[in-house]
């Protein structure tokens with residue numbers, strides 16, 4: 001029997017390093033940047049106005065007050081996007097809009113509300129403006145390079161490309177980025193008892209559910225997923241079905257057929273072909289395997305539905321995130337007070353499904369189990385928002401004690 005950490009490390013090794021690709025920005029959301037990205041332009045690229053108003057020389061309005069406004073002739077109009085801005089002569093003002101380039105000679109902006117033009121430039125005399133307030137140098141001016149300087153690293157390698165990171169890439173003039181691409185995964189559910197809905201069930205058959213769980217979990221990480229939903233417990237059939245789908249696949253994930261029975265199709269097909277089968281000291285998810293088959297990484301999960309999803313959380317999710325360049329690969333963990341007594345097998349780490357209620361003020365959060373330890377209890381998992389992790393040495397954990405909780 002190997003430890004959770006040993007198997008986690010073996011699975012992680014199998015999946016690194018990740019592939020990279022240069023993709024249009026729209027295809028990069030949620031992915032991780034593979035190289036440093038330097039800004040091709042400064043942000044802002046030019047000194048510009050932060051307000052709708054009038055570009056002035058600060059010295060010209062140094063005496064302006066509500067009672068004694070300074071009146072200036074308006075000799076220019078600068079909407080955003082204007083590229084041929086004339087210099088501002090001393091003793092004059094230019095109408096200027098937010099984002100428009102500051103005219104040479106101007107060093108500040110008076111917002112329109114501080115003039116007789118008023119909001120929307122609806123009032124006053126279009127040829128002249130009365131300014132009611134001073135505008136010391138730099139007032140409402142957004143300086144060139146204040147946000148990013150051209151040539152500097154705007155986004156370091158390893159950045160997770162969420163909305164602000166992608167916005168920044170676009171703002172510095174990039175249309176594509178080199179990112180770690182998510183693995184393309186083939187999910188294979190094995191079991192001669194499996195039927196896919198809406199076909200009718202005969203006694204002894206069950207509806208196949210593992211592949212959709214794995215598909216959802218993998219897609220949530222950004223993976224491309226294909227599924228084989230019910231491959232019979234026959235070595236020849238299994239090999240043929242999987243081989244036919246292997247082209248372009250970076251990872252095969254199977255469920256079922258790995259324990260100690262007589263029809264363990266995954267074990268029988270792959271044990272002599274490069275996949276190592278082991279027992280991990282955990283519950284659920286004890287029987288596990290991983291290795292390469294025809295050069296493609298394969299991770300074999302036990303068939304019980306809860307075991308599948310717990311195994312995904314414990315082994316596959318961190319390994320896939322790491323292969324995608326993420327450094328934060330763990331779920332958020334918290335300590336919480338247990339609301340019920342729990343029993344756990346000594347020598348195995350137990351992952352119980354639970355419901356976590358967050359801390360309120362100084363009181364620690366609470367967690368209660370959802371369903372028993374059985375790895376067939378999928379309905380209970382569907383009511384859970386966390387896993388309660390009970391260590392190998394735990395045996396009886398009494399209500400009120402603090403336990404580790406993994407937030408899903």
Ligand SMILES: Nc1nc2c(c(=O)[nH]1)N[C@H]1C(S)=C(S)[C@@H](COP(=O)(O)OP(=O)(O)OC[C@H]3O[C@@H](n4cnc5c(N)ncnc54)[C@H](O)[C@@H]3O)O[C@H]1N2
Pocket residue numbers: 189190191193194206207208209210211255256257258259260261264284285286287301302303304305307375
């Ligand atoms: N003698 C022993 N028996 C078992 C052991 C053991 O150590 N010694 N381990 C038990 C544990 S723990 C697990 S977990 C299971 C794992 O068995 P397999 O990986 O071989 O899985 P199967 O037998 O194929 O299936 C187990 C269970 O899950 C259902 N199943 C399978 N695939 C699906 C699917 N795609 N959708 C829905 N349900 C599925 C299947 O019908 C079985 O009920 O072995 C224990 N036995």
Ligand code: MOO
Pocket residue numbers: 282283284285286287302304307374375
């Ligand atoms: O190891 Mo099994 O996954 O307990 O049901």
